[in-house]
Amino acid sequence: MAEEVHPTRTELLARKNQIALAEQGRDLLSQKRDALLIEFMSIMDEVLESSRRLEEASKESAFSLAVAKAVDGSVTLKSASLATRGEVSVDISGSYIMGVPVPNVQKKSVKRSTLARGYSLTGVSSRVNEVAEKFEHEIDTVIEIAAVETKLRRLGDEIQKTRRRVNALDYVVVPALKEQVKYIQMALEERAREDLFRLKKVKQSIEAKKKAIQAGN
Amino acid sequence: MRIAIEKPQVDYGYINARIRAMKSGLFSRAFFENLLAMSDVEEVVAALGKSEYREDVEKGTVKYPGILGIEEGLKDHLTTTFNKVLKIVGGNEEASKMINLLLGRWDLHNLRTIIRGKHAEASEDELKRQLIPAGQLDEVTLSELIKQPSVKASIDLLANWRIPYAKPLKDGYRRYLETKNLADLELSLDKFYYEFAMAETERGLFRGASLNIRLVHEFFSREIDFVNIMTAMRLVKEHLADKLLQNVVEEGPRKISAVKRFSQSPRGKEALAEGMREQGLARYFIKGGCELGIERLVELAKLSEVEDLVEAIRDTSYGQTLGEGLKRFFETGSISVMERLMEERIVKKTVALFKGDPLSLSLLVAYVWAKFNEVVNLRIILQGKAVGMPDDRIKEALVLV
Numbered sequence: 001m002a003e004e005v006h007p008t009r010t011e012l013l014a015r016k017n018q019i020a021l022a023e024q025g026r027d028l029l030s031q032k033r034d035a036l037l038i039e040f041m042s043i044m045d046e047v048l049e050s051s052r053r054l055e056e057a058s059k060e061s062a063f064s065l066a067v068a069k070a071v072d073g074s075v076t077l078k079s080a081s082l083a084t085r086g087e088v089s090v091d092i093s094g095s096y097i098m099g100v101p102v103p104n105v106q107k108k109s110v111k112r113s114t115l116a117r118g119y120s121l122t123g124v125s126s127r128v129n130e131v132a133e134k135f136e137h138e139i140d141t142v143i144e145i146a147a148v149e150t151k152l153r154r155l156g157d158e159i160q161k162t163r164r165r166v167n168a169l170d171y172v173v174v175p176a177l178k179e180q181v182k183y184i185q186m187a188l189e190e191r192a193r194e195d196l197f198r199l200k201k202v203k204q205s206i207e208a209k210k211k212a213i214q215a216g217n
Numbered sequence: 218m219r220i221a222i223e224k225p226q227v228d229y230g231y232i233n234a235r236i237r238a239m240k241s242g243l244f245s246r247a248f249f250e251n252l253l254a255m256s257d258v259e260e261v262v263a264a265l266g267k268s269e270y271r272e273d274v275e276k277g278t279v280k281y282p283g284i285l286g287i288e289e290g291l292k293d294h295l296t297t298t299f300n301k302v303l304k305i306v307g308g309n310e311e312a313s314k315m316i317n318l319l320l321g322r323w324d325l326h327n328l329r330t331i332i333r334g335k336h337a338e339a340s341e342d343e344l345k346r347q348l349i350p351a352g353q354l355d356e357v358t359l360s361e362l363i364k365q366p367s368v369k370a371s372i373d374l375l376a377n378w379r380i381p382y383a384k385p386l387k388d389g390y391r392r393y394l395e396t397k398n399l400a401d402l403e404l405s406l407d408k409f410y411y412e413f414a415m416a417e418t419e420r421g422l423f424r425g426a427s428l429n430i431r432l433v434h435e436f437f438s439r440e441i442d443f444v445n446i447m448t449a450m451r452l453v454k455e456h457l458a459d460k461l462l463q464n465v466v467e468e469g470p471r472k473i474s475a476v477k478r479f480s481q482s483p484r485g486k487e488a489l490a491e492g493m494r495e496q497g498l499a500r501y502f503i504k505g506g507c508e509l510g511i512e513r514l515v516e517l518a519k520l521s522e523v524e525d526l527v528e529a530i531r532d533t534s535y536g537q538t539l540g541e542g543l544k545r546f547f548e549t550g551s552i553s554v555m556e557r558l559m560e561e562r563i564v565k566k567t568v569a570l571f572k573g574d575p576l577s578l579s580l581l582v583a584y585v586w587a588k589f590n591e592v593v594n595l596r597i598i599l600q601g602k603a604v605g606m607p608d609d610r611i612k613e614a615l616v617l618v
Binding site: 062064066067069070071073074075076078079080082083085113114115116117118119120121122123125126127129130 | 285288292326329330333334336337339346347348349398399400401402403404406407408444447448450451452455457460461501503551552553556557593596597599600601604606611614
């Protein structure tokens with residue numbers, strides 16, 4: 001017991017109040033943890049689905065890239081890529097889930113029509129065009145998954161933090177306070193027993209003195 | 218690039234003897250099947266080391282590591298071979314002009330790359346790596362163009378040198394300035410290349426030119442058909458015709474108001490709008506196709522599904538090839554399957570010219586295409602092996618002649 005405890009009745013009452021407060025806090029935190037877990041699990045499904053889609057999209061784009069590189073050559077692909085350079089604009093705002101700040105990503109689709117890619121219809125083969133199309137789809141999926149995954153990671157961190165707090169209250173703070181209460185109670189009882197014993201001794205000595213006086217008379 | 222066909226030249230004996238010797242160096246179908254059976258890229262490179270590719274591949278792998286270096290070697294080999302062909306035909310005006318027209322597609326690639334690079338502010342080194350100086354514009358010319366600070370400066374330099382490609386680029390530049398989209402600029406360049414080739418060969422035909430010019434003319438007109446069909450197919454697949462028509466219809470009333478006579482009557486307005494719609498689509502097609510005219514192509518581009526388009530051109534000689542690709546298109550949803558089949562058809566028909574008149578240009582044209590196809594096949598095998606593509610998928614992409 002690192003903390004110095006004064007075995008007094010006031011201290012005992014204060015400790016009992018602390019235990020009640022800690023138990024109330026623990027209950028609230030476990031409720032928060034459960035609510036976050038429900039939210040986490042619902043996003044988890046979304047993340048798993050997005051990951052599956054991303055895996056599929058990247059497999060498809062890698063395959064079409066390999067085919068275009070093989071048939072048209074890296075030189076042709078690189079040349080076409082110079083014409084299609086562009087930007088990806090993403091608007092990020094924030095919101096709260098159970099007090100946890102999470103990002104909301106609003107994006108414009110990167111996907112463009114063939115006419116908007118910068119090269120002419122006659123200038124590249126449909127293989128090269130398909131590579132552009134598939135990678136645009138992949139970028140869309142990456143941005144989508146990045147937003148959901150960040151949300152998931154933030155919620156995961158918060159769940160872990162909350163769980164640590166609940167465990168600390170459950171296994172450290174409340175037992176320690178209970179221990180202190182027990183110690184104070186024991187000390188107070190001990191003190192009461194000592195008082196009783198002393199009083200008995202005083203009584204005995206008074207009675208012995210009374211008997212000696214009576215015997216002298 | 219200035220081509221004036223004076224009179225047909227007939228002396229192809231020497232040229233064809235040299236080309237026949239070069240043809241013997243082309244890889245056979247069995248050689249490609251052996252390469253395909255090899256387990257990895259190293260084995261394929263070792264096999265190439267025993268061929269005429271050795272020197273170029275070695276140089277390429279010194280410049281860049283791995284597959285990139287090998288591809289660089291293949292590119293250099295193609296450039297060297299075509300430059301050699303140009304030297305061989307140097308003495309024969311007709312052959313030289315015709316081969317220059319055919320190899321002009323690499324000029325087109327180089328110019329497109331330089332313009333794209335200037336647009337994207339790419340570095341000189343980055344641009345140089347993407348060039349294939351196998352056409353008329355040699356390395357020195359291309360280097361000077363690369364050094365220019367902007368798209369405009371590159372076009373101006375072409376104009377100063379009186380290189381014909383400057384004209385379409387100048388025409389398309391104004392629209393590029395408005396939209397900052399290179400598509401229109403490139404479209405003018407592509408159309409110019411094919412229409413220039415057709416005009417040059419037609420001029421030769423008009424003057425009673427030889428069968429050789431007829432052969433090149435026929436080749437270009439078939440290729441124009443191929444490019445146009447693929448353009449129509451892309452417009453149909455992405456339903457772009459509707460969007461283009463919508464744009465024209467929206468722009469229509471503004472332009473129509475300028476033509477007062479028409480704007481006075483609803484029928485006139487409608488007729489003008491219809492004309493503009495057609496023009497909106499027609500500008501994506503190249504004139505001079507063998508079997509498909511612009512009007513028919515515009516109609517094809519308005520169709521709603523790719524299979525309808527294939528059905529609509531069943532009556533042409535391309536119908537069967539495209540029909541064969543339709544099943545794979547339904548499986549994959551990709552029109553590149555049909556494009557590859559059309560490319561295969563072109564390669565096979567052109568390489569078949571080896572069996573043509575031994576004292577004509579046909580051997581030369583066949584060799585250029587056979588060599589190009591050989592390099593593409595090697596690249597397919599190397600890239601396929603490098604990324605672990607299944608052998609049957611690699612074989613599907615190859616065109617073995």
